[in-house]
Amino acid sequence: MVAITLSDPVKSLLRDIEFSNSASIKSSSLNIPLIDVPVFKIPSRTITINGTEFGNSIMNVGPTQTREDVIYAQFLAGNIPEFMRNAISVTVTAGNNTLIYWVLPDVLAVGTNADYLRTPLNPLxxxxxxxxxxxxxPTRKMAHxxxxxxxxxxxxSPNGPPYDATMMSTERMIFHNKKIQTALGSKVPGELVAGHKKDVVISVGLLTHPKNVAIVGWWYPSGQIIQPLNYLSHDRYYKDYSHGIRLINRIVSVNGQWYDIYEVLRNNTLGNLISDEGPFDATQMYT
Incomplete structure (x- = not known):
């Protein structure tokens, strides 16, 4: 077992984060004991605009900061599908150390359970x-x-050509979202979904390329990957239809104790549970 010394700011964070043993929290494995889990600090809903309505409202807005701000405002107003408030646990073990983290079941989306639009964002x-x-x-290892x-x-399901600036358009964002919904069919939302988007990730590579975005993903069910880790091709204002924003609660369980994931990532031993690039400091990435 490895001990982590927590700084005062981290202790304050732990005091600030709410905990719950809500039945809405799903475990990814039947042999994981039931424990309290950290609650995502998602704002309560103050507006209700479904995904189709929201997509139509930004159809003529290009991939600018204006679109980023409009999408962010939806999350600030809590306008996300209700199933996205129910976390799913992921457990990893190496040697005598076990870490559990909690992830939202899909990438960020605006709307309701019945009608929602996945919204690529730049990493900032x-x-x-x-x-x-x-x-x-997530890190690359966590994404996998x-x-x-x-x-x-x-x-x-890539959109295909043209491979140009139109990949960042709202129209192609909406088109790709419809393809995903067709693939899901009548499946009730709330299960952990993957393979449909590339993940925007944190990476050691961003320490030397801090003005870029790191992406990885699009795994086929066979395990083959389309997009290996790439932090060289695009700057941090880039986002196209293929990108998804996957969020993990900052508070994790390590051997039954609560820790800030940033502290875990810096730890020489425990960092390897969730990073295949070694330990690193991710606190200032994308700021």
């Missing part, structure tokens, strides 16, 4: 939403762990 806005919800973006844990593994 993604980090703002993550901070608002008390969350972090989440895919492995997912009970719904969709086959990646």
């Amino acid at each position: 806005t993604a980090r703002k939403v993550a901070d608002l919800f008390g969350c972090v973006l 762990q989440i895919w492995q844990t997912a009970t719904v593994k969709l086959t990646p």
Whole structure:
């Protein structure tokens, strides 16, 4: 067992995060004991605009900061599907150490359970939403762990050409979302879904390329991946239809104790549970 010394700010964070043993929390494995879980700090809903209505309202807005701000405002107003408030646990073990983290069942989306639009964001806005919800973006290793844990593994469905700036358009965002919904069919939302989007991630590579975005994903059900980790191709204002924002609660359980995931990532031993790039400091990434 490895001990982590928590700083005073982390202790304050732990005091601030609410905990719950709500039945709405789903366990990814039947042999995981029931424990209290951290609650995502998602704002209560103050507006209700479904995904179709929201998509239509931004159809003529280009991939600008204006669109980022409009999407962020939806999350600030709590306009997300209700199933996205129910976390799913992912458990990883190495040697004598076991870590449990909690992830939202799908990438960020605006709307209702019946009608929602997945919304790609640049990593700066993604980090703002993550901070608002008390969350972090995944590492490459976590993105793969989440895919492995997912009970719904969709086959990646790229939009195809043209491979140009239109990939960032609202029209292609909406088109890809419709393809995903068609693939899901009549499946009731709430299970952990993966394979349908590339993940925006935190990475050691961003320490030397801090003005870029790191992406990975689009695993086929066979395990083959379309997009290996890439933090070189795009700057941090880039976002296209294929990107998804997957959020993990910042508070995790390590050997039955609560810790800030940023502290775990910096730990020489425990960091390897959720990072295949070694320990690193991710606190300032995408800020």
